[in-house]
């Protein structure tokens with residue numbers, strides 16, 4: 009089943025995607041089981057839209073993002089970009105795909121080569137993809153640097169000479185170099201100071217307005233995701249439990265996990281005191297041994313006997329709000 | 337009320353290749369019995385080094401407390417002999433660190449780690465200490481506490497380890513608990529559990545808590561009073577309500593509008609308001625500067641700000657700020 013807002017054919021359409029990692033045990037590296045990091049996820053992203061993806065640590069957000077890039081191999085399912093299923097693409101087709109979809113990572117430092125001037129890092133991406141070369145490529149780099157709020161002279165500096173926020177701008181510049189349609193941003197502001205976070209979040213918004221980009225914006229901070237996303241998908245242990253428009257999700261969260269998540273965010277307003285019962289009890293189960301039935305049932309305050317046995321399907325209402333819960 | 341712990345003009349420096357880093361540059365704050373003091377500020381502004389200095393946990397070299405005092409029960413902790421500070425650590429004043437694995441011993445069972453300070457500081461027998469350790473694990477809601485006594489930290493989830501640290505920190509009923517970003521590495525639903533736990537224990541035991549965090553939401557939730565630090569100094573201090581209603585330092589003012597606000601986004605009908613940016617980045621603490629450290633990022637700066645460092649002034653009762661301007665904002 010597919011969850012989409014009502015517009016033209018989506019830019020990205022993911023159907024029943026599964027990415028499982030083998031767990032190897034013992035001297036003969038026998039496969040002792042699988043981590044079901046992503047286990048049957050269907051999502052769409054339209055042109056010019058931002059889909060936010062939130063969920064606890066280990067819920068499979070990064071694995072989902074990397075699977076869409078085929079940086080990890082999906083186990084099954086489809087990933088359609090402009091209608092083409094890239095899980096079956098050849099190497100050369102993938103090269104084309106990478107131009108359309110680019111990734112920005114959490115730690116901008118480890119993803120930038122410290123021995124090459126940052127301008128050349130961006131220029132090389134342009135040359136590699138045969139977009140431009142020589143002088144023309146250099147001019148493009150200067151343009152892109154301006155666009156992300158860096159000085160043209162800074163192209164000559166090395167990554168370690170930049171602050172965290174500036175490095176993240178360089179990471180974004182490198183992604184933009186190929187004029188992608190979709191950027192997958194995996195926790196792009198989590199490592200930044202609050203005062204610098206705002207600069208980078210605003211940059212993402214401005215670029216979207218100017219270039220019509222689409223984003224898959226992955227973060228565990230719901231407030232950050234809310235600031236930038238049109239729609240938000242909530243992931244729990246490898247599955248999507250709820251998808252809705254931003255306002256709908258906050259005004260009318262329907263999955264017990266989403267409700268707990270929304271209630272758990274501390275509000276920067278000392279007059280609002282949280283209720284003592286807002287915290288979920290219990291720890292997050294392991295994705296290599298997820299609970300049967302609804303994966304949330306071990307922590308759910310509403311769980312009924314059938315929640316332990318039957319897997320709730322993601323059901324979509326006419327307004328486009330989708331929930332996977334027997335009681336919602 | 338007499339403070340339990342009081343820092344006066346504390347100065348801690350590091351000698352590095354690029355010069356002397358003034359990590360803590362004359363910081364004063366105090367915390368009262370049963371009170372929670374929040375300490376906020378950007379990465380690298382000296383929050384952790386300040387609190388590590390209290391317990392003399394600064395690696396020397398390269399670090400050194402070069403001035404000021406830390407008053408606790410009539411003694412200056414910067415001056416007392418080593419064996420005395422060892423008796424205070426973990427017993428009178430204890431700490432929860434950001435990354436639990438750095439302070440949990442991976443080779444030692446959970447039970448032995450919690451009992452060790454009880455045997456050392458309180459002179460309990462091994463058996464009594466283990467009983468108490470189990471009580472503490474129950475208190476921090478570790479399920480199946482008895483079998484976890486013989487378990488190892490690496491077998492636990494991040495949230496459980498954090499709770500074991502809290503159990504250890506509270507085992508000797510300390511008078512002061514310093515919690516350095518105790519929930520930053522955790523998911524929000526687990527964070528909620530931990531904050532509630534600290535609050536409950538504080539109410540029960542009357543512990544004074546210093547809560548270090550960069551999350552204004554966490555501060556609003558738990559703190560009674562807040563200290564805002566910037567570049568090694570305290571730039572503002574006020575009770576929690578005053579700070580959020582009428583911040584006086586331009587850095588604090590900007591910080592309040594630079595963060596995405598879920599409450600406002602949810603209440604608004606259209607797209608969220610654009611975030612206010614604070615241009616530029618924090619200054620290097622190794623550079624000598626004459627004026628205000630916030631000068632080149634400040635929208636309210638005047639000529640004087642670039643020349644003279646502002647002094648901390650009491651703007652209204654209990655509300656301190658270090659800014660030359662009569663903040664015309666709000």
Ligand SMILES: Nc1ncnc2c1ncn2[C@@H]1O[C@H](COP(=O)(O)OP(=O)(O)OP(=O)(O)O)[C@@H](O)[C@H]1O
Pocket residue numbers: 029030043044045063064065066067068069070071072228295
């Ligand atoms: N290459 C890999 N091999 C084996 N297991 C993996 C691999 N990558 C991820 N996993 C496992 O898959 C699960 C999902 O991990 P993933 O990194 O996608 O989570 P996440 O939602 O991005 O979490 P976080 O918020 O901590 O970044 C985890 O249990 C993780 O340990």
Ligand SMILES: Nc1ncnc2c1ncn2[C@@H]1O[C@H](COP(=O)(O)OP(=O)(O)OP(=O)(O)O)[C@@H](O)[C@H]1O
Pocket residue numbers: 350351352357359377378379380381382383384385386395398399550621
């Ligand atoms: N061992 C050290 N050697 C040199 N400089 C150090 C050392 N430890 C800390 N510093 C410097 O002291 C300053 C204050 O660091 P501190 O760890 O107190 O920051 P913080 O406010 O706790 O930041 P964060 O929010 O990132 O934890 C920083 O500029 C840091 O680089």
Ligand code: SF4
Pocket residue numbers: 263264265302303304305306308309310311312315320332333334335336
């Ligand atoms: S299906 Fe059951 S266990 Fe799962 S969230 Fe809904 S009520 Fe809770």
Ligand SMILES: [Mg+2]
Pocket residue numbers: 069070071194
């Ligand atoms: Mg991740």
Ligand SMILES: [Mg+2]
Pocket residue numbers: 383384385516
């Ligand atoms: Mg710190």
